[in-house]
Amino acid sequence: MDTHDPSVPPHAQSAVAVDEPHSRANPRTRTRPRGYGVTHDNTRHTTRFTVIGNHLAQHPELSGLAIGLAVHIQSLPTGAPVDIKTLTARFPEGPTRIAAALRELETHGYLRRTRERTETGRIVTRTVSCNQPGHRHDRDASEALPPGPPARRAATAPQQKPARRAALPAVPKPAYTSPALLKAATEILAGLRRTDPRLLLSATDAEHLAPGVAAWLERDLTPTAVRHTLTSGLPPEPLRRPAALLAHRLAAQLPPLPPFRAPEQTPPVRHPLRNCDTCDRGYRGPDPRNCRDCRELRQPTPTAA
Secondary structure (H helix, E strand, O other): OOOOOOOOOOOOOOHHHHHHHHHHHOHHHOOOOOOOOOOOOOOOOOOOOOOOOHHHHOOOOOOHHHHHHHHHHHOOOOOOOOOHHHHHHHOOOOHHHHHHHHHHHHHOOOEEEEEEEOOOOOEEEEEEEOOOOOOOOOOOHHHHOOOOOHHHHHHHOOOOOOOOOOOOOOOOOOOOOOHHHHHHHHHHHHOHHHHOHHHOOOHHHHHHHHHHHHHHHOOOOOHHHHHHHHHOOOOOOOOOOHHHHHHHHHHHOOOOOOOOOOOOOOOOOOOOEEEOOOOOOEEEOOOOOOOHHHHHHHOOOOOOO
16 A cells, blocks of 8 residues: 655646646637727816717717718707718718718618708708617607597697797997988898899898898998898808898998088178168168167067056
8 A cells, every 4th residue: 555655745736737728729718918909098078078879989880981970960069050061171071972971870860851941931951960869859749649540649749839040140220210211221121132032031030130221321321332232242052041141241241430521511691781771871781771770779669567
C-alpha cells in the first residue's frame, strides 16, 4: 500500500492549464483587449440641446441622410422653413437626394406634409415633424373612438380650435393722422393687387398697414413712389403672407423726414398815399377818405348810462 508523505506539498493545478483548452477550442471567448469599439466622453447638456430617440438614431431602414435631416428638423424652432430649397442651401447634398430623404421620413412617420388652402385661396404645404411616430399629440378625437357609424363619430367629436395666426409686424405711425391721409393710404394698399395679384390684402391687413403708408406720405413721397417701393423686387415664389412682407418694408425702408422749411411770410400790404378829406393831411391806410386820427374823431363817443 502506498503511503502519503506529509512532507511533500500537494500539487496545485495551474489555472492556465485549465483555461487553455477552452481558449484554444473557442478563440472568441478570449477577453477582448481594452479599447475595442466605441467609447463615450459625455458631458451633460444644460442649454441648446434636443432629445433624440434611439428609434431614430439607430433606425434600421432609414438612410444616414434621412436620419441627419430628421435630427436637424427636430432641432429647429417652430415656424422655421424646411422646404427642399432651404435644406439644399443648408447641406451639401443636392435637391434630389434631400427630396428622397424627406420621402423616407414621411414613409416612416417622422414627417407629415399636407396641402391646405389659406384664407386668400392660395395652396400651401404644411409640414409637421414627429419626434416619436405613433404617438401623435394632435390626433383627432374621432380616431380614438371605437369603430361605429361615421355620422355618430362626427357628431360626438369635439371641434378643434383653429390655430391663431402670428401678429403682423409693427408699422411706423404718422406724426399727424387725418381721415384724408388714411384714406389715401388705404387706396394705395387696395391698388397693389393691380400691380401684383399676390398682394391681395384683407380689410384687417389694410387697416393695420394704412398708418405705415400714411407715415410715408407725410414725408413728401408721392403715392407712385410708395407703390413702387412696396411692389418692386418681390421674391418669385408664392408669398406666404403678403401683409407681413409689406409691414416689414414699411418699417425697414422708412425714408427720413424732409428738411425743415420755414413757412413763407406774407409781405405787408402797402397802401397808396392819399390826402385826408377832413384835414387834408397825407396818409397811407385802408380807408380811402380819412386818416386814422380823423376816423377815430368821427366815431361816436359812448354815452354813460
